[in-house]
Amino acid sequence: MSDGMRLLPWNGPDGKPCYLSTDEGGGYLSRLADDMEAAQLDTAEELLRHTNELLNGSAEVTAGELRFCVHRLREALRDMLRIVESRGGRAT
DSSP states (O other), X not given: OOTTEEEEEEEOTTSOEEEEEOSSSOXXXXXXXXXXXXXXXXXXXXXXXXXXXXXXXXXXXXXXXXXXXXXXXXXXXXXXXXXXXXXXXXXX
16 A cells, blocks of 8 residues: 555554554654565465475375465465565565
8 A cells, every 4th residue: 555554564443454654764653564565474484384395295185275375375365465565566
């Protein structure tokens, strides 16, 4: 979003997106959002490593393990798309 509005990496209690009006990134909420986005990026990287191990490993993988992994990957992708939007980029 423009005009100093930052999309935060969480929703409000009503489920709607939260925005922070800021011209500088040094405030408490900006730092909290930065930390949360960094954690989301770390989680996505860990999920990719885990998925590679599941798919490339010699052990059989159960349907439940795959389903769990797909759900977590979906959450990570949603978080990544939100970060891209927040930073003013386009994912397409």
